[in-house]
Amino acid sequence: MIKRTYFAQRQESGFTLIEVLVALLIVALGMLGNAMLQLQGMKNSNDAYLRSQIGIFAYDIADKIRANRECQDAYLAQSFLTTASPYIVGTSSAGSCLHSSALGSAGMANEIACIGKSLEAGLPVGSRVSLASSNVTPVGGNRSIKIFTLSVLWTDRDGEEHKADYTFDPGACVNPASCVCN
Numbered sequence: 606m607i608k609r610t611y612f613a614q615r616q617e618s619g620f621t622l623i624e625v626l627v628a629l630l631i632v633a634l635g636m637l638g639n640a641m642l643q644l645q646g647m648k649n650s651n652d653a654y655l656r657s658q659i660g661i662f663a664y665d666i667a668d669k670i671r672a673n674r675e676c677q678d679a680y681l682a683q684s685f686l687t688t689a690s691p692y693i694v695g696t697s698s699a700g701s702c703l704h705s706s707a708l709g710s711a712g713m714a715n716e717i718a719c720i721g722k723s724l725e726a727g728l729p730v731g732s733r734v735s736l737a738s739s740n741v742t743p744v745g746g747n748r749s750i751k752i753f754t755l756s757v758l759w760t761d762r763d764g765e766e767h768k769a770d771y772t773f774d775p776g777a778c779v780n781p782a783s784c785v786c787n
Contacts, residue, residue: 652761656769658727659757663771666720666736666755670775676713677751677775681738732759750774 670677724734735756740749755771 663755667773729759
């Protein structure tokens with residue numbers, strides 16, 4: 606008798622352990638990549654928030670200088686800045702910053718303290734603000750215009766330092782005789 610031998614083909618059913626581990630590794634790498642994208646998105650969102658806060662802060666200072674034109678040079682005075690460095694820092698000696706309507710030197714000290722308070726409240730710890738002016742003569746002009754440059758430096762969560770400069774014209778005094786801060 607002839608014995609027939611059938612080589613039964615063994616059908617695989619299920620997955621081997623190696624296939625499961627490879628699939629698990631691929632899924633884990635995908636989830637790690639997704640988490641990194643989320644973290645980068647949060648960092649970019651925080652940076653955008655800080656830049657908008659700094660823009661609001663810069664426009665606020667520019668508006669205060671424009672509103673108090675006769676004392677615009679007092680904002681550049683050394684008493685306004687810290688003695689250690691040419692940067693504005695916050696002080697707790699400000700009065701009411703909500704309705705600061707006094708102009709001239711009467712409201713100047715409170716105005717400067719309020720700027721420092723808003724800097725402390727709205728910007729990250731260690732932020733620095735410097736204010737400088739320069740005289741610019743427009744093309745074809747016969748007089749120079751004083752231009753202010755407000756520089757804001759801050760450090761983000763990762764320790765990277767950023768800088769934003771805002772340049773504006775505070776406007777000239779209409780009556781030069783009254784443009785004295787007394």
